[in-house]
Amino acid sequence: MNIPRSFAGGVELFPMKKVQILEVKNGQLPKLALIPWVQHQGSEGTALVEYGDFVQEEQILIKGDGINSVSIHSPVPGRIERVIPYETWSGIKTKAFLISLGGEFHRLGKDVPPEPKQEYNIQMLRDKVLEFGALDSEGYPLSQKLAEDPKKINCVIINSVPKEPYQFNEKVLLQTRWEDLISTVNVLHNVYGEARFVWAYTSEDKKDFNRIKNRCQRLGLDINFVPTRNQYPQGDDSLLIKVLGLNKEDVITYDTLSLHSLFDIINNNKPMVEKYLSITSVDAEPVCLKVRIGTKISTILEDCGVSIENNDQVLVGGPFRGAQIKDLDMPITKDINNLFILEDKHRTKGEEYSCIHCGWCISTCPSRLNPSRLSMLIDADKTEIAFDEGLDLCSFCGICDFVCPSHIPLINKFQDTINASTT
Numbered sequence: 321m322n323i324p325r326s327f328a329g330g331v332e333l334f335p336m337k338k339v340q341i342l343e344v345k346n347g348q349l350p351k352l353a354l355i356p357w358v359q360h361q362g363s364e365g366t367a368l369v370e371y372g373d374f375v376q377e378e379q380i381l382i383k384g385d386g387i388n389s390v391s392i393h394s395p396v397p398g399r400i401e402r403v404i405p406y407e408t409w410s411g412i413k414t415k416a417f418l419i420s421l422g423g424e425f426h427r428l429g430k431d432v433p434p435e436p437k438q439e440y441n442i443q444m445l446r447d448k449v450l451e452f453g454a455l456d457s458e459g460y461p462l463s464q465k466l467a468e469d470p471k472k473i474n475c476v477i478i479n480s481v482p483k484e485p486y487q488f489n490e491k492v493l494l495q496t497r498w499e500d501l502i503s504t505v506n507v508l509h510n511v512y513g514e515a516r517f518v519w520a521y522t523s524e525d526k527k528d529f530n531r532i533k534n535r536c537q538r539l540g541l542d543i544n545f546v547p548t549r550n551q552y553p554q555g556d557d558s559l560l561i562k563v564l565g566l567n568k569e570d571v572i573t574y575d576t577l578s579l580h581s582l583f584d585i586i587n588n589n590k591p592m593v594e595k596y597l598s599i600t601s602v603d604a605e606p607v608c609l610k611v612r613i614g615t616k617i618s619t620i621l622e623d624c625g626v627s628i629e630n631n632d633q634v635l636v637g638g639p640f641r642g643a644q645i646k647d648l649d650m651p652i653t654k655d656i657n658n659l660f661i662l663e664d665k666h667r668t669k670g671e672e673y674s675c676i677h678c679g680w681c682i683s684t685c686p687s688r689l690n691p692s693r694l695s696m697l698i699d700a701d702k703t704e705i706a707f708d709e710g711l712d713l714c715s716f717c718g719i720c721d722f723v724c725p726s727h728i729p730l731i732n733k734f735q736d737t738i739n740a741s742t743t
């Protein structure tokens with residue numbers, strides 16, 4: 321029997337909302353697309369167009385020629401109306417193009433034939449990914465993974481374990497684009513030659529994976545399918561590698577969203593100009609929208625019929641690690657995969673008290689740290705000792721913060737201390 325893998329610590333997730341097959345709806349096209357020149361934590365590339373230019377759908381706007389930068393393409397045909405200084409939702413200061421929609425789409429709504437099939441090696445794949453600019457689900461350039469020498473890789477992990485609860489976009493792809501995902505795994509099989517393949521998933525998705533498993537077997541793809549328990553943060557790459565008993569030095573991981581982006585690049589020469597975005601909250605049914613980057617978040621919420629009350633928050637990501645969006649007129653960028661609406665009634669509120677030494681943060685920390693002690697060391701200005709005791713091993717999963725009955729803002733404290741040590 322294939323017993324779901326698990327790890328010490330973490331939190332067992334109460335059965336998630338039973339999500340049946342989700343319909344993917346098309347979001348509205350942005351009439352005025354706002355395109356920041358940087359859309360992840362990397363450097364700014366070179367602008368290839370300027371104010372007043374007319375651009376085609378998918379035309380390259382920014383060439384990703386800086387360190388860790390990625391190319392950015394136009395999500396719509398139209399005219400560049402303005403170039404403005406801009407700060408992204410994650411605090412990156414850059415510039416942005418404002419593109420007014422106009423002209424003809426050459427791909428959207430058209431029957432574009434797929435690219436002819438060909439054998440890829442890692443360099444060919446990397447060149448294509450660099451040209452079409454894709455990020456993985458954590459917001460890192462996908463080309464970085466393809467920079468690794470495939471001969472040094474013993475194991476390729478396909479990580480389909482959700483990174484956080486209440487994120488459904490990967491599940492949607494597993495249900496609606498599963499054949500495309502398998503086709504990409506097939507390409508990776510050729511690229512990584514002798515490496516063995518493990519495909520990890522949460523036992524909640526067993527039904528979807530029975531289908532995937534059967535198809536892979538029929539195609540003769542040698543893949544070890546490994547279920548994991550529905551436990552947060554099981555989808556964290558480092559933790560998963562540890563749980564699988566592998567050595568991170570010779571392992572590479574690809575998540576479901578990356579497989580999907582690779583498919584679009586390989587088969588359709590399609591740059592990352594749209595996202596499968598899931599919009600969820602504790603109470604409402606999740607919605608999945610296919611939206612163009614550059615679309616305002618407020619437009620997307622309107623499309624989904626979501627109204628934000630005064631003190632509700634809109635987070636990029638999930639409830640544990642999500643970051644609040646302050647201005648709902650900000651656009652969807654390449655690094656946004658999920659919006660979580662945290663209704664005011666579900667927010668943990670309350671005054672901060674002293675630590676009552678309940679030990680909950682210690683028993684749940686997946687990095688096996690003592691968050692209570694680390695917090696006290698930071699308060700006492702003994703950060704060096706905190707680092708000696710493993711502060712830099714914190715993965716910012718947010719569990720200690722979540723379980724703390726004294727409402728101590730542990731994660732902020734750790735993040736600020738680590739950030740201060742690197743500046």
Ligand code: SF4
Nearest residue numbers: 685714715717718720
């Ligand atoms: S945020 Fe850091 S210290 Fe807190 S539980 Fe997660 S890994 Fe442990």
Ligand code: SF4
Nearest residue numbers: 675676678679681724
């Ligand atoms: S969970 Fe909070 S109150 Fe309990 S030991 Fe940790 S820091 Fe202290």
